[in-house]
Amino acid sequence: MPKLFSGAEIVFKCLEDQDVSHIFGYPGGAVLPIYDELKNHNSVKHILVRHEQGAGHAAEGYARSTGKPGVVLVTSGPGATNVVTALTDAYMDSVPLVCISGQVPTHLIGTDAFQECDTTGITRPCTKHNWLVKDINDLAEVMHKAFEVATTGRPGPVLVDIPKDIQFQKTLYKKFKRKSKSNGASHNNFSQDNIDELVHLMSKATKPIFYTGGGVINSGPKASELLRELVYTTGFPITTTLQGLGSFPGDDNQFLGMLGMHGTYEANNAMYECDLMINIGARFDDRITGKIDEFSPKSKKVHIDIDPSSINKNVKVDLAIVGDVKSVITSTLKTLKKSKANFIKSNKQKTSKWWEKIQKWRSKRSLDYIGSEETIKPQYAIERLYELTKDKDTFITTEVGQHQMWAAQHYKFNKPNRWMTSGGLGTMGYGLPAAVGVQIAHPQKLVIDIAGEASVLMTMQEMSTAVQYSLPIKIFILNNEYMGMVRQWQELLHDKNYSESYTAALPDFVQMAEAYGCVGIRAKTPEELDDKIIEMLNTDRPVIFDCLVDKQENCFPMIPSGKPHNQMILGPKDKKENKITGKGRTLV
Amino acid sequence: MPKPKSAYSVAGRKEKLDTHIIVVWVDNEAGVLARVVGLFSGRGYNIESLAVAEIDQKLNISRITIVTTGTPQVVDQIKLQLKKLVPVHKVADFKREDKNVIFKEMALFKFVGTNGKIDKAINACKKYNAVILDTTNRSKVVQITALRREIDKMANNLKKYGLISISRTGAVAMTRGEKVFK
Known part of the structure; x- marks a missing residue:
């Protein structure tokens, strides 16, 4: 039997x-x-x-x-x-x-x-x-x-x-027979005509932009490689969403940085002014589009997505290509090479004015901040963390809030699957347990949770898990004692009434680390920051890094609520007071 | 400075709402109706009426007919979101004005009163395939099949003839001619 x-x-x-x-x-x-x-x-x-x-x-x-x-x-x-x-x-x-x-x-x-x-x-x-x-x-x-x-x-x-x-x-148990790997192919629902039209639009465009998202990463590492090939072949600029970071090298010249509410000036303005927008695996989320009826008014829009219900959900598009990113880019590259072998040459002239314009926006240096000798600026902390870890194959997770946006702006990713953050739901407390999972999957790699002190307290108990399984995750807390993003919105929208956004009676994170049986490190001044980070990197155990940062710092640039892409607030150096008033205040 | 408007709520321009009849073929399994209805309520879509029953006992298929209103964009979303549900086999969408599709609703009317009054009511019902299902000295139960608006009208007009109770189904739909929706 x-x-x-x-x-x-x-x-x-x-x-x-x-x-x-x-x-x-x-x-x-x-x-x-x-x-x-x-x-x-x-x-x-x-x-x-x-x-x-x-x-x-x-x-x-x-x-x-x-x-x-x-x-x-x-x-x-x-x-x-x-x-x-x-x-x-x-x-x-x-x-x-x-x-x-x-x-x-x-x-x-x-x-x-x-x-x-x-x-x-x-x-x-x-x-x-x-x-x-x-x-x-x-x-x-x-x-x-x-x-x-x-x-x-x-x-x-x-x-x-x-x-x-x-x-x-x-x-009884019947042995499972794996279906031959479909690789998403069964979800492809596009024709060569779609691809031809895309190539046609690309060859006509004078102000094109790629706007890519998490779909590229979900399509597998090969999709990121193909995306790079496509971007280099066309010479077009590219911006990615929060979830798309890493699908294209963050330090490449064709990369305009992240777009959206806290995206760069050049990325958002390019989205506003472009005449061809090619969305690959992104979903026109409200953090990206800003004011929807003034969203990229002059462009033809192409949307490549595996989920048919993503198409025309928020933004009506001119060409929809339903399919796996990898398959669509493969077909596009093939058609491009066959029909327009000299694409890059013929195209360079057409887009040269566009690139000049982009350079002008870039020269605004929208991610700049005012440095300090006395207090650690949170942006500076991320920059130093990046400089000291960029040669390692580092995995970054985050919680949700200002620190998350600063990490997205200042940490440059070169590979897919290295950036884990809660984008859609915005779950505070995501980063620490996510780091546990990442470290389990990659025991030899450096895994850092860039955290805020408020978020990290929501799931702090998982430090105990990290200690139990000897997972040397690094919890890098940008500690400003506030729910920073809440405080920022209260400053900008609610007349500086900081209602319940200050956390009194925070724990001593260094002692807390010790209580959990891991290592606590604290950095108080910019001067000692590098040494402390290096100390953290040299510790082969879980570390809670309490980085005391400027309490008042706001996350800029920013598209205020109720505004389209071309009306950003550029931070303390920006002269124009771009106040949020009226209806925009009711929005989150 | 331009007047600030909402970045996230809907655009100021209001699009025209159309009434659509959405037909969904689903596996008849526990919770399937909750999935379909939950999708409507969760995404803020509107359900005017709903009819559901198993149509194929062997293949275990139920047919759900939903009458809904929405802008063309919303109706497209409804279809696409429905198609993503695992137990959904296919989704058809008809405009209410579509001449090639038959829509019918059934209603049961109970009349109580004198025979004279009830007879008048039955007469009025006749053009809607009236079937008398139950008769006593002082009451009758009548079944009619008609369009929603016709039943609405009848329900209103027959009150004076002793209509005291109404029970009605949601709309069901079928295409005319030989063609079947695939």
């Missing part, structure tokens, strides 16, 4: 067949059979977090830095509700996650049993799909389908809810 496997065994069989090497989780009553089975499967290593939200973000960090799906294992009730923030975060930022949750036994579902909640109901709006497995014979198929849904098309989170009795029941 063929061997029968329990539900818990089948869960692991499936994980093994999906080549899962790490899962992030937290045990509890309704998943105990799965935890009991863990000892029999050496190829799957479990990372015990301190809070289920941490498990979710760690899995996100793991997924984003590897391109593989992150796997989370939580119990029913509070275990599942705690992971909702991470699932929503992954949904907004298109991160492939597979979350397995325990559920009360099937006969107790609906009775308000202990630690019961309607997990599939709660997570329906924040997953691509979810399943409640009520029949043991469905389990294997559902598990494999879950991985398929999470990783194909536009990636995202899924959840499989498994009642405890199903984990005990037994059935």
Whole structure:
């Protein structure tokens, strides 16, 4: 008679067949059979977090830095509700996650049993799909389908809810046959005509720009390579979104920096003035577009995206190309080389005036700030961190707020999958657990969480995880004692009424580090900053770095609410007072 | 200085709203209706009426018919978002004005009163395929099938004839002729 496997065994069989090497989780009553089975499967290593939200973000960090799906294992009730923030975060930022949750036994579902909640109901709006497995014979198929849904098309989170009795029941397990890798090809829905039209538009444009996003990174490292080839072949300028950083070298001359609310002056003005905008794997998010009816008024817009529902959602486009970024760029390059072999030569003259204009915008040096000898400017701290780590293959995660924007502006990324940040949902507390996940995936690499003191306190407990697994993550806190971005908005919009944005009674982060069993370092002056950073880099243990920075510094440049791209505030050096008034105040 | 306007709320220009009938073929599984309806409520789309039932027991397929209003952009989004749901097989979209599509709703009317009054009511119902389902001395239950607006009108006009209770379905739709939506 063929061997029968329990539900818990089948869960692991499936994980093994999906080549899962790490899962992030937290045990509890309704998943105990799965935890009991863990000892029999050496190829799957479990990372015990301190809070289920941490498990979710760690899995996100793991997924984003590897391109593989992150796997989370939580119990029913509070275990599942705690992971909702991470699932929503992954949904907004298109991160492939597979979350397995325990559920009360099937006969107790609906009775308000202990630690019961309607997990599939709660997570329906924040997953691509979810399943409640009520029949043991469905389990294997559902598990494999879950991985398929999470990783194909536009990636995202899924959840499989498994009642405890199903984990005990037994059935047959059929060996999983992997479908030949589709590489997103099955989601391609474009024709050669689309590509021809794109090439035609490119050859006509005098003021073109590439606007690229996280879709390039999600399409795999090859897509980033191809993007570089496309940008160099065309000679067009390129700007990337927050999530697109790293898909194109940050120190390249054709790169205009990040665009959007805290993007560079040159990137935003180029978006406003361009006559051809080629959006590759970005989604016209409101942080990017600013005022939508004055968004890039003179341009033809091309949108390349794997998700058809992203097209014409916020901005109407002239040419939509639905497909995997890698496939679309491959076709475009092929057509370009065949039909316009001398593209770059013929094009250089056409775009030379455009580049002159861009240089003029660049000369504004919009990321400049007023330096200081006495206090550490947060921008300076990031600059020094970058200079001292740029020769290493460094992975950066962030929390959410001013420090995140400064990191995006001043840290230059040259490779994809090196930058993990919560963009869509803007989850404070994302960076520390994400760093845990990244370090698990890349044990030999340098992983730094650029953090704010307010954000990092939201998931600080995961330092304990880092210590348990000897993960030498570096928590680089830009400590200004304020929720900096909240304070900045209050300064600009609410007459400097700093309502509840100051954190009194902050912990002593150095002592806190010691309490967790890791290393605490504090930098107070610009003079000592370099030495302290080097000390941090030379420490082969988890470090909490308390960098005391200027408390008043604001993050500039900035597109104020209610304004289009060409009306930026340029920071303290900018003379024009570009006050936010009226309706713009009600917006976030 | 130009008057500041909202950067994130909708553009000032209001587009025309159209009424569309969206037909969705889905796997008949637990929670599938919640997924479809949740998508509408979560993204702020409007549902005027909803009809759902299994149409193929062997393949386990249900057909959901939703009447909704929205700008062309919103209706496009509704279709594209629906197509992304895992249990959704296909999505059809018809404008209410479309002459090639039949739309029907069914209503049950209960009349209570004198026979004279009720007979007048039944007479008025006749042009809408009236079927009398239940009769007593003082009451009748009548089934009619018609368009939404026609049923609205009937419901209003028949009150004086003793109409005391109404039950109605959402619209269902089917294309005319041989063609089937693929």
